Amino acid sequence: MGIAPAPIQYLQRFDSEPDATKLALLRKFMADDPIGLFRQLRAERPILAAPGCTLVALYDDVIEVLNMPSVFTVALYAPKMANNYLMMHDDDAIHYREKSIMQGLLNRDDLPKVRKMVGEICRGFLAEANGKIDAVSDYCRLTPATIVRDYFGLIGMDRKDLMEWSYWAQVDTFYNQPFDIATPEERKRITDAHADSGQKLGAYIGALIFTRSLALKFGFISRPLMKLWRLLTGQNDGAFHDDIVTRMLRTKFPPEVGFDLKRIGTNAGGLLIGTIETTAQATVQAIEFLLEKPELLAQARVAAEADSPAEFDSIVWEVLRFVPISPYMFRKTASAYTLAKGTARETTIPPGTNVLALTQSAMFDEMAFENPAEFRAGRNWYHYFTFGYGSHECLGKYVGMVMIPEMVRQIVKMPGLKAKGNIVFDGHMPKSYEVTWNQ
Ligand code: HEM
Numbered sequence: 001m002g003i004a005p006a007p008i009q010y011l012q013r014f015d016s017e018p019d020a021t022k023l024a025l026l027r028k029f030m031a032d033d034p035i036g037l038f039r040q041l042r043a044e045r046p047i048l049a050a051p052g053c054t055l056v057a058l059y060d061d062v063i064e065v066l067n068m069p070s071v072f073t074v075a076l077y078a079p080k081m082a083n084n085y086l087m088m089h090d091d092d093a094i095h096y097r098e099k100s101i102m103q104g105l106l107n108r109d110d111l112p113k114v115r116k117m118v119g120e121i122c123r124g125f126l127a128e129a130n131g132k133i134d135a136v137s138d139y140c141r142l143t144p145a146t147i148v149r150d151y152f153g154l155i156g157m158d159r160k161d162l163m164e165w166s167y168w169a170q171v172d173t174f175y176n177q178p179f180d181i182a183t184p185e186e187r188k189r190i191t192d193a194h195a196d197s198g199q200k201l202g203a204y205i206g207a208l209i210f211t212r213s214l215a216l217k218f219g220f221i222s223r224p225l226m227k228l229w230r231l232l233t234g235q236n237d238g239a240f241h242d243d244i245v246t247r248m249l250r251t252k253f254p255p256e257v258g259f260d261l262k263r264i265g266t267n268a269g270g271l272l273i274g275t276i277e278t279t280a281q282a283t284v285q286a287i288e289f290l291l292e293k294p295e296l297l298a299q300a301r302v303a304a305e306a307d308s309p310a311e312f313d314s315i316v317w318e319v320l321r322f323v324p325i326s327p328y329m330f331r332k333t334a335s336a337y338t339l340a341k342g343t344a345r346e347t348t349i350p351p352g353t354n355v356l357a358l359t360q361s362a363m364f365d366e367m368a369f370e371n372p373a374e375f376r377a378g379r380n381w382y383h384y385f386t387f388g389y390g391s392h393e394c395l396g397k398y399v400g401m402v403m404i405p406e407m408v409r410q411i412v413k414m415p416g417l418k419a420k421g422n423i424v425f426d427g428h429m430p431k432s433y434e435v436t437w438n439q
Helices: 010-016 019-032 034-044 059-066 093-105 108-128 136-150 159-175 184-233 244-250 261-291 294-304 310-322 397-412
Strands: 047-050 053-056 132-134 329-333 337-339 347-349 354-357 424-426 429-432 434-436
Touching (some): 010 034, 019 034, 019 047, 053 059, 059 329, 093 244, 093 261, 136 159, 136 261, 136 397, 136 429, 159 261, 159 429, 184 261, 261 294, 261 397, 294 310, 310 397
Parallel strands (some): 053 354
Antiparallel strands (some): 047 053, 132 434, 329 354, 424 429
16 A cells, blocks of 8 residues: 655744745645645744735635725736726725626526526537537637627627626736746737737627617607517517616716716626626536546536536535635735734735635635535535625626526536546637537
8 A cells, every 4th residue: 555645844934934036936836726725824834924925825814805895806807997886996985886786787587598698608509510610719819709799798799809808807817916937028919919909898888778778769769669679570670689788878877876878888897797707717617627537527417417407516516615716815905904813823915915815725724614624515605705796796796697507507517527637728828728529
């Protein structure tokens, strides 16, 4: 019988590393073995001040950080975002107002319809694919891009463009930060591509809002005629179909609320940026995780055929604890703050510190997850951080909660599904993942 290898002493190696390369080493550990690194952090150094950022590893402390947006701010988002988008604001009027308006418009009563739509879109792509697909571009990205077009109403643009714009915004905002390791050339390539795609997105959104609002105005005048036409012919010309952009344009707020056409455009752009790349990464990583574990895959396949999706979905949420799209949320302190006050780990964090709230570590903390190393579907949903936590919790959470599992469900139902290799990554983002199935 072989002897299990001793766990790598990440913290000892970190301590003996010169200051100049400590962060790079830590990031390497985090990329190679986040679960192992986080286990040691929770046990030995739950609040670790590293060069360039402070890591917070325990469930309680992650919650404390994410619950105080005015202290642990999203200032690092600001230079990456345009037009005062709600996400770059902490606990102020614009964030509170626009997030709640958008939550209302993304009516949760739509979800059964959205899930059905997602299922149909996925089945369509799989049927066309003839037993072989690049799951990243032609399934995991194309499906949310289709939802962005058909449910959110960002029409009139090639979905490949929507995918590209979401990609660069996501890479630059989330993975091109001071605590990410990249050469100046790589950083520039990303910021240039983001600036270029941001311009194209801005021009597109301007044209979309202009043409859609004109169409709605014209529609208002001609609506009775169209009703009559539909009654007589039984045809629907599609002029007034419902989507989120249409809902935004039809909803009239008094000027005192401050949700004018410009704010509508900004929020429409946010829907696109937020949806595609996040959904794609979560979905492809979940598919790979299942394909690598035949027993779990078999269990998922049985659950995929059940009338209720609850069991299947709970498998996917547990998968994303092991392979989240990011192992942390990042914040910057606006003022000094003493975290975990009154405990042995109490630490004062100075103002201007970048803080990584290690949400994946929190999802392996025994405080909230019994036997965390074990894969156990059906855990308490409220303990997961898949869609963030606190005031910045994901706006698209409920859409994501139907989109991700339904996309995974449709593809794992394909008979004989297997992967040709692992996901190929470009930096943090998935690039390609070829899968095949029996026709
Ligand atoms: C389905 C469409 C989606 C839309 C429209 C969307 C949009 C957004 C927006 C606007 C925020 C910022 C909220 C705020 O600052 O108050 C946000 C946050 C977040 N979203 Fe989404 N998102 C979507 C899907 C997803 C998916 C699929 C995931 C993960 C699998 C995800 C993960 C997150 C996380 C972790 C945050 C928190 C970021 C933080 O705390 O700094 N989102 N999302």
